[in-house]
Amino acid sequence: MSQLHLLSPKGFRAAGVAAGIKKSGKPDVALLVADHDISAAAVFTTNQVVAAPVVVGRLHIQRGNLRAIVVNSGNANACTGKIGLRDARLMASLTASLLGCETTRVLPSSTGVIGHLLPMDKVGKGIKAAHANLGHSAEHALAFQNAISTTDAFLKQAATTLKIGKETITIAGVCKGAGMIGPRMKIADKQTSKQTGKQSSKQTGKHATMLAYVTTDALVGGAALRAMLTSAAEQSFNVSSVDDHTSTNDTLAVLASGASGVTIASDAFKKKFSAALDEVCLALAKQVVSDGEGATKVVVIRVTGAASDSDAQQIARQIGNSNLVKCAMHGNDPNWGRIVSAAGLGSARFVPEKSKLTLCGTVLYRGGSPVAFDAVKVSSDLKQKEVVVDLSCGLGKGQAVFYTCDLSKMYVTINADYTT
């Protein structure tokens, strides 16, 4: 498992090069290429302020197959108007011409600062250099990862294999992201695909986003792939947050090469594949949360027994997005009053008398009454890298999980202590 990487599934090549978009000189143009046009699906940000590559990508993915993904980091190509749209299309067409495929078979992505025009001369040279460097190895996968990163403190990847009948297929994924993380991604419908994203250039500050790419060597039909990707996103990235600020560029794409010769057609196989895809996406989403700006731990909020799943999700979000709760988690403070009051502050039904709150396995509050507990022990338990807040509502069968991180002074340092 541990040796698996983005290119472990057969049928893909990748590359990452430094094209000079980042002032640091670090890698900033990446290509992920399939051997031929293959089945693909993607979900994109639902922010109404949407970057040019997302506008273009939503159109290109419509027919459900792709040859390649082209990514630049260091510049989000967001709020860049018609020129930005032209540039995003140009990234796709340059890649397509090198690969000999249609432009609409290339999905462009960008991440970096908002409001700057892409230096297309550099991007173009970068795409050519990346194309010349394409390869199958772990090093090529690593080069791709490096080139899509921005403020990431570490590279994020996850992979799994599964038996489909007698055959083994592989699902692997990589992602980037640390701040402006509150993804709410959906399959593009006709409405959003028509969005033109007329915006144009000027500077703004540092900006992060969430980009994730998943490869598999299974053969999966477009409709099934879209449905499974939507489901995976709903259980991973879409229930994760660093600052709950949905970015302009968030993208999660999956490409199914079919190179294993295994087709995911039966319901049983779909179920198995879907579960594995969920697992990979969740592992990636948790890595993003764990690398959240200033974060020192992942906070997993499980809500059960709510009146509905939607109520459970709302309650979990309220807890996970409370700065008071996030600060308490940072300070290893078992301050259950903040958690319980966060649970009750919205429209989702919550009855304190029926609830039970468990923090790191210790019950703190039950039936509307506090429970005596060893504060020193719980505070010590809160020092773990992953802590679990478990709230049982006693109202029904609704349940949800939400993933967030703590809020530290470093978050403020990163986001306040510099000037555009």
Added chain:
Amino acid sequence: MSQLHLLSPKGFRAAGVAAGIKKSGKPDVALLVADHDISAAAVFTTNQVVAAPVVVGRLHIQRGNLRAIVVNSGNANACTGKIGLRDARLMASLTASLLGCETTRVLPSSTGVIGHLLPMDKVGKGIKAAHANLGHSAEHALAFQNAISTTDAFLKQAATTLKIGKETITIAGVCKGAGMIGPRMKIADKQTSKQTGKQSSKQTGKHATMLAYVTTDALVGGAALRAMLTSAAEQSFNVSSVDDHTSTNDTLAVLASGASGVTIASDAFKKKFSAALDEVCLALAKQVVSDGEGATKVVVIRVTGAASDSDAQQIARQIGNSNLVKCAMHGNDPNWGRIVSAAGLGSARFVPEKSKLTLCGTVLYRGGSPVAFDAVKVSSDLKQKEVVVDLSCGLGKGQAVFYTCDLSKMYVTINADYTT
């Protein structure tokens, strides 16, 4: 104007004493008493986790008149179950017996830590001492203010006079609050008044809430007072936030003594009185935001031209509650990408191409395109104590204002660097 205080409107006395609830020995029991039963209205937190005094207060205010308000600070009497409810009722009945009125004519309030039982011996002695110290002077008003305060860095008050025909009436108010501020207050309906708030004792960490009391010497009928208070709350406290975490104890009450002999009956007088009440409540709410934990400035977010008022409010809230925006404001960073992307991240309609963003009077973004601006000047303008974010949406006539503060490392220090 500047000499006006809570007891400037005739017909009220107040007191504040140190009863030993706070370990610091600072004042912690306060009384505000009318000369007789008078017209009153109150709005309370809509958090479903509700403190005992709010449960009791919602019942007592039902008939629209009050004799007194009794407040303790240093202990929220929240999550304190049946004993807490008994204690909240006891605070009211002790006060009532000293005043010779019905228990239901006394509104109790508490603020402080969640999950501790009130030391009722101390509270009782404090109420008696406060009763013995009641008076009309500015010093008595000040003593009341001191005794309702918790983590407040400064005392908060506002007042105004207005001509009603040939007479002058006065409206004055005080409030407290610094953290766990995201009020969503409403008049208690029959549903919420029945809520029993069965919760009980145990410790949790520091906790703040928003308590505000307004006095006037005008005579205003209960129904009109309720309507005007609701409207005032909607335009002030309910559109303000420090951390958008709705507390368990939030209360805003208004008492109309009628001691001026002036009755607010005609529509014209109601309109005038209502505007003055709005003004006082807004001045109080802005002081709470300005005293927000770790805050260095007030950020006023004006949204105009939205598809509806409700859309405008949602957009303003999204901007005002974005940690990325709040950090940028703290760092005096004209990072418009964060503001614009926050505007678009929810369900309220937002079309970047039709919008215009103005920060401290400088246009940064218009028609979907960035506007060249003097970043040094805008950054310098952002150093003011109050900064205005003005977003015009170009979609309709919907408008809203939201008041928040910046997010600093001090907020994290206050809320993470101590242990329960």
